[in-house]
Structure formats: structure tokens, C-alpha cells
Amino acid sequence: MSFVGVDWGTSSLRAYLIDDTGAILDQRSGRDGISKTSGQWEQTLLRYIGDWVDTGVHDVVLSGMITSRQGWVETPYVSLPADAMRIAEEMVHRRVAGLDLWFAPGLAFERDASTVDVIRGEETQILGQLAEDSSGTSLIILPGSHSKWVLIDGGTVTWFSTFLTGELFNAIAEHTLLRTTLSDKSSKKAFVEGVTLGSASETGEGGILHKLFSLRVRALDNPNGAVSKDLLAGLILGTEIREATQQLARLPSAYVIGNSVLARQYITAMETSGLAVELGNEDAAAAGLFKLFQDRKVPSGL
Amino acid sequence: MSFVGVDWGTSSLRAYLIDDTGAILDQRSGRDGISKTSGQWEQTLLRYIGDWVDTGVHDVVLSGMITSRQGWVETPYVSLPADAMRIAEEMVHRRVAGLDLWFAPGLAFERDASTVDVIRGEETQILGQLAEDSSGTSLIILPGSHSKWVLIDGGTVTWFSTFLTGELFNAIAEHTLLRTTLSDKSSKKAFVEGVTLGSASETGEGGILHKLFSLRVRALDNPNGAVSKDLLAGLILGTEIREATQQLARLPSAYVIGNSVLARQYITAMETSGLAVELGNEDAAAAGLFKLFQDRKVPSGL
Known part of the structure; x- marks a missing residue:
């Protein structure tokens, strides 16, 4: 069964239609980031993925600033060390307009009581890159306005640091x-x-x-x-x-x-x-959303 | 005999009337920095000090961005180590409208061939602080948009570094x-x-x-x-x-x-x-301009 993965950040939104092997069947993107969309969450999402929904898709995994306090549904930060299973389990589920929505949590790294660093959104890219090689120790660098360096050990995120x-x-x-x-x-x-x-x-x-x-x-x-x-x-x-x-x-x-x-x-x-x-993997975000979808904890009653 | 000291920077101009003991007799300041005054040098200066000139003062020592490529008369950088005498000797003299103008040089510190740091303007404050205590080793910190740390050893500037x-x-x-x-x-x-x-x-x-x-x-x-x-x-x-x-x-x-x-x-x-x-000395710039005036090298024929 296919599902939809959504990487919904501050300034843009990217949606993937992904099949049950992880292959990207279709994708689209636009400038409807959360800073522009505030409040119009459901309508905006359906504008991007409505035709996919019409074909019977009903699971949607969302990550990025859409899960922040300013977004649609705020999710917790998962403390390190964290692997894909733990991150997937902490997703927040909502049923909206017949869709099952899964909001991904962010990651928090506490070096000590006063020094905390956070990730919200990039966890999908990390999981996607991990899916390619999760055996040893590797470093994943995510360039950007707030660049992140992430250390992975045997499939588990053990350290990260953000740079402005x-x-x-x-x-x-x-x-x-x-x-x-x-x-x-x-x-x-x-x-x-x-x-x-x-x-x-x-x-x-x-x-x-x-x-x-x-x-x-x-x-x-x-x-x-x-x-x-x-x-x-x-x-x-x-x-x-x-x-x-x-x-x-x-x-x-x-x-x-x-x-x-x-x-x-x-x-x-x-x-x-x-x-x-x-x-690294250019489609890491889609691969990570697929991993989260596979590992999601389905609430009883669904 | 009194003289005029002028600290003329990018955004402001401050003029001091200083007597032959170094005492400040009068001072005035305004927003006529070089970015606003471009080209109107003589008129602007006389607007600030004309009445002092009318009483017979005819020596003017100028420092700050007025001595840069964008200013009135570009002066060289004096390389470290540099003491007050050397800085004073490198002043550029011009006779304008019956006035003797002395333009102070900047300072350059070459750590090595590729790493040069420069000062233009703050040298008067450094000399002014030095005038208070020039015996031992001291550190002078000049806060600002481009903050400077300056090391002095026995009256000589031996090191400095600028921070943005x-x-x-x-x-x-x-x-x-x-x-x-x-x-x-x-x-x-x-x-x-x-x-x-x-x-x-x-x-x-x-x-x-x-x-x-x-x-x-x-x-x-x-x-x-x-x-x-x-x-x-x-x-x-x-x-x-x-x-x-x-x-x-x-x-x-x-x-x-x-x-x-x-x-x-x-x-x-x-x-x-x-x-x-x-x-340090709040009037360090005036004290430094006084030191430069005392140590100036008068061209033959004056």
C-alpha cells in the first residue's frame, strides 16, 4: 500500500507518493511553508495530495517545522541515543478527514543540563541515509541555514551539533x-x-x-x-x-x-x-519518511 | 601656542582646541563624518573651527578616516613596532588656506606576509593613553564596531588585533x-x-x-x-x-x-x-593629538 510522505518546513512543502518498496512514484513541491500557511493546514495539504488521496492512499507521514509549536501538531523531542524504531514510535497520530496523519518527533541532544541542541525535520534525512548503511559509525552532514553534523553508531543517532x-x-x-x-x-x-x-x-x-x-x-x-x-x-x-x-x-x-x-x-x-x-542520498528525506512509515506504531482500534 | 586636534571618522567629527600644556580649552562635535562630507573638506573643517582660527590658531592635527583613501589626504600605514615619535614623523603636512594641517598616519601590523591588520584613527587614543603611563607593558582595549586590542611595551606599540x-x-x-x-x-x-x-x-x-x-x-x-x-x-x-x-x-x-x-x-x-x-583616559584622543602635535616634524621653510 502506498503512503504519502511530507517534508513541511518553514518556507516550503515537499510531498512524495511512495510505494511499499520505498520507491518514489510521484512528488511535488511548493512555497507553502508553515510561515505562509498558518492555520490552513488541512486545505493546503489536500491541495498538494488530494488526487493521490482520491486513488485510495490514506496514510500520511509529516515531518519538519509542521510539528513545531508554530505548526499543525506539536510533537515531542526524542532524546539521544535514538534509532529509527524509537523515533517512529514517538510519532503523534491524528485522524483528520479520513486520513491517518503521523507527525514525526524532533531530536534533542543534551550534552549537559544547560546545553541542549535540537533537530526538527532533518531526522528524516538522517534516517534515510541510515537506511543505506546502518552497520558502522558514520557522520552525516546536513548543509543549510542551520547546518547539522550528526554522528551515527550502529544505526543509532548518538551525537549532533548545529551551526548557524x-x-x-x-x-x-x-x-x-x-x-x-x-x-x-x-x-x-x-x-x-x-x-x-x-x-x-x-x-x-x-x-x-x-x-x-x-x-x-x-x-x-x-x-x-x-x-x-x-x-x-x-x-x-x-x-x-x-x-x-x-x-x-x-x-x-x-x-x-x-x-x-x-x-x-x-x-x-x-x-x-x-x-x-x-x-549522500539525494532523496534521503523520502527514504527516511518511508522508514518512519514502516516502523510506525498503529494505535489499537485502527 | 594653542592648536586644533581633529578626530574625523566615518560618521562623526570631533574637534578640540588644546593649549600648550595639553589642556582642552574647548571642543565641539557633529555628524559631519567623511561619508557625509566627501569633497567639502575645507569648508566643513572651517565651519567647526573657524572662530578658533580667527583668534590666531593655525596648526591642525587630523586623524581618523579623514586620512584614508576616501578622505581628504591619504597617509601611509606605519609598521610596528612604532612609538609616538615615529608616528608623528610620518604625519603628512599640507598648507591650506593659511593653516598648517598635519594628517596622522595609520598603523599596520604584519604578523606574516599574508596576515596584516590595520588601525586608522585609534592611534591617537593609544598615544593618549600611553602619555599617562609609558614605562611598562600594558594592554589597551578600544571597544567599538571594530574593537581593537593593542599591546604596548615601554612606550612602543608592538602588537594589535582587530575584532568585528x-x-x-x-x-x-x-x-x-x-x-x-x-x-x-x-x-x-x-x-x-x-x-x-x-x-x-x-x-x-x-x-x-x-x-x-x-x-x-x-x-x-x-x-x-x-x-x-x-x-x-x-x-x-x-x-x-x-x-x-x-x-x-x-x-x-x-x-x-x-x-x-x-x-x-x-x-x-x-x-x-x-x-x-x-x-582608561576618557579624553585619550585629545591627549594623543597633543602628543602628535608636540612631536611633529616641521618641514624646512615653515
Whole structure:
């Protein structure tokens, strides 16, 4: 029996029609993220998947910010360590308009009482990548506005950390003095130089607050008074890599999820830092939604 | 004989009438920074100091962005190590409308071929603070959008480092998701907590990219979904302190220049990090301009 998997984030919605082998039969996406849809949950969902429902599909697994306090149904955070079975069991079930809806929980990682990190949405991509190889230890990197590094051990999520990388890049590039210093001219050389600077140790080159100012000085030295924006992108990404790898005792085989320009930049940045990494499953979210569907706990009476 | 000292930056202009003992006889300031005044240099200056000139004053020492490529007369950077005499000697002299104008040079610190840091304007504050105590080793901290830490050894500037602290705070507070997370409610407790988080080691709490995201998570835990903006201010300032102190083999007696809210926040932040620090000379810029005037090299023929 087919089901529908929905990755419903802040700014977009993506729906997959998935058969009982996990194959994606159909998919569609749009800009109806929760920030735009507030309150119109059922109508919006049916606008995307109504014709699939008409063919008899009635199970829908939803993940992403749709399960947050601002979304349709708030779900709990599952504390680490967590495997697919535990995450699936914590899904919140609702019956709406004849559909069985399953809302995925987020993940919470408490290092200690005062330091908590959270994931909401990316757990499906993690589970999807896990489905490909759940035997050993691996690292999954999910690039984005809030980039996540996730450690997996024998099919269980044991550690993760979030970095404000994408948002910080935009804020600096557009809203500091560096704005007038950065040119839009793309440059892989500048990107690699930035990664090298960002990942350099703080005791050598100083920390990020100083390195950011150093971009300004570099620009003053250039005839046109500018440096490529890719130098800043590399610097921020290199900083993320340095911060993340400092937290890890060793680096297992690493996967970067997605096939976006950003994901490929991560590959370049990781390789610049001497770290081996592969592109992960591009359809990881759909594969993870399928895993959640398979492992769901059906309430008695259904 | 009195002279005029002018601290002319990007967004403001401050002029001092100073007598031959270094006492400030009069001062005035306004928003006629170089970004607003472009090209109208002489008229603007005379608007501020014309009545002083009418009483017979004819020497004017100028520092700040007025000596940059975008300013009136571009001056060189003096490389470290540099003492007051060397800085004064590198001033560029111009005779304009019967006035003798002396444009102060900036300072450049080359750690190595690829890593250069620069100062333009703050050198007067540094010289002014030096005038108070130039015997031993001390650290001068100049808070601001681009905060500077400057090391002085026996009257000579031997090291400095710039941090994009103020600008980064504004960019993050106003142009990332944290915007919706930060309340304007002032809180010294939150500030101190932020400093502690920011100055904590990267191997323990992670780096700044992760700590920034952690503010978001803290807010989710609060009933009103927000944390004080002072938590972010403390985090960024604590990061600066950690970065800067990592670069220094030891911490000599430290002075924070100015008497602004920001300068007092630095004192609190330094003390939170267990570092002793005093407020420095509030009129350091005027004292430094006086020192430059005393040490100027008068061209032959004047």
C-alpha cells in the first residue's frame, strides 16, 4: 500500500507518493511553508495530495517545522541515543478527514543540563541515509541555514551539533561593512583560501571575529578594493569544519546530504581540510519518511 | 601656542582646541563624518573651527578616516613596532588656506606576509593613553564596531588585533532568526551568562557558530520563547575576549578606553572572565593629538 510522505518546513512543502518498496512514484513541491500557511493546514495539504488521496492512499507521514509549536501538531523531542524504531514510535497520530496523519518527533541532544541542541525535520534525512548503511559509525552532514553534523553508531543517532553557518554568512555579507568589500565574482581559489583561513587554529591566525576583519584588510590591498564573496563563504565554512571536528574524537566516513550547490561546496571545503567525504542520498528525506512509515506504531482500534 | 586636534571618522567629527600644556580649552562635535562630507573638506573643517582660527590658531592635527583613501589626504600605514615619535614623523603636512594641517598616519601590523591588520584613527587614543603611563607593558582595549586590542611595551606599540565584534552583534541581532528570539529586556545576569558561554573553550561548549544556535534553543525552553539581547552581547564579547587572550602569552595591566556604556560592558565582561582591567583616559584622543602635535616634524621653510 502506498503512503504519502511530507517534508513541511518553514518556507516550503515537499510531498512524495511512495510505494511499499520505498520507491518514489510521484512528488511535488511548493512555497507553502508553515510561515505562509498558518492555520490552513488541512486545505493546503489536500491541495498538494488530494488526487493521490482520491486513488485510495490514506496514510500520511509529516515531518519538519509542521510539528513545531508554530505548526499543525506539536510533537515531542526524542532524546539521544535514538534509532529509527524509537523515533517512529514517538510519532503523534491524528485522524483528520479520513486520513491517518503521523507527525514525526524532533531530536534533542543534551550534552549537559544547560546545553541542549535540537533537530526538527532533518531526522528524516538522517534516517534515510541510515537506511543505506546502518552497520558502522558514520557522520552525516546536513548543509543549510542551520547546518547539522550528526554522528551515527550502529544505526543509532548518538551525537549532533548545529551551526548557524548559512544565516551568519548572509547577515555578514549583507549587513556589515564587509558588504562594500565583497564582490559577487565567483572564485574557487578564493573559496579554498577562505576555508584554509577559517579552519586554521585560533592560536595561529586568531578567531573568527579577527579573521572577518582581516577580509577587510585584504580588500584594501587589492587594486579594486574588493575580494570575492566566496572568500567569506569559505571562511565561515572552514570555521564550521574546525568547530565541528574539534568536537569529534575521530572522523568516521562522512556523507553530505543533498546535491545542491551548497552540498558540493561542503565537499570542496571538507577536502580542502583533508577530510574524506561523499555525497549522500539525494532523496534521503523520502527514504527516511518511508522508514518512519514502516516502523510506525498503529494505535489499537485502527 | 594653542592648536586644533581633529578626530574625523566615518560618521562623526570631533574637534578640540588644546593649549600648550595639553589642556582642552574647548571642543565641539557633529555628524559631519567623511561619508557625509566627501569633497567639502575645507569648508566643513572651517565651519567647526573657524572662530578658533580667527583668534590666531593655525596648526591642525587630523586623524581618523579623514586620512584614508576616501578622505581628504591619504597617509601611509606605519609598521610596528612604532612609538609616538615615529608616528608623528610620518604625519603628512599640507598648507591650506593659511593653516598648517598635519594628517596622522595609520598603523599596520604584519604578523606574516599574508596576515596584516590595520588601525586608522585609534592611534591617537593609544598615544593618549600611553602619555599617562609609558614605562611598562600594558594592554589597551578600544571597544567599538571594530574593537581593537593593542599591546604596548615601554612606550612602543608592538602588537594589535582587530575584532568585528560590534558589527557582528548588530548583524546577528537584526538579520538572523535570532531576531525573533531576542528580547530588548536588559539583563546583567544574561550578559554575564553570555560572556561565560562565549569565553568557554571550543572543545567544551563548541565554537561560536554552534553557541549562536544554542541561544535559539535556550529561547525555546523559555515560557515566552525569548532571551535577553544581552545574552547575545555577552556571547559575542566573551568570544572576543577568548580569541584575544589566546593570542597573548600573558595579560599585562589592561585599560579600556572611553566611558561609554560599551566600555563599561567590556569591564564587566573582562571581570567575568577573571581579568583585571581599568577604565582608561576618557579624553585619550585629545591627549594623543597633543602628543602628535608636540612631536611633529616641521618641514624646512615653515
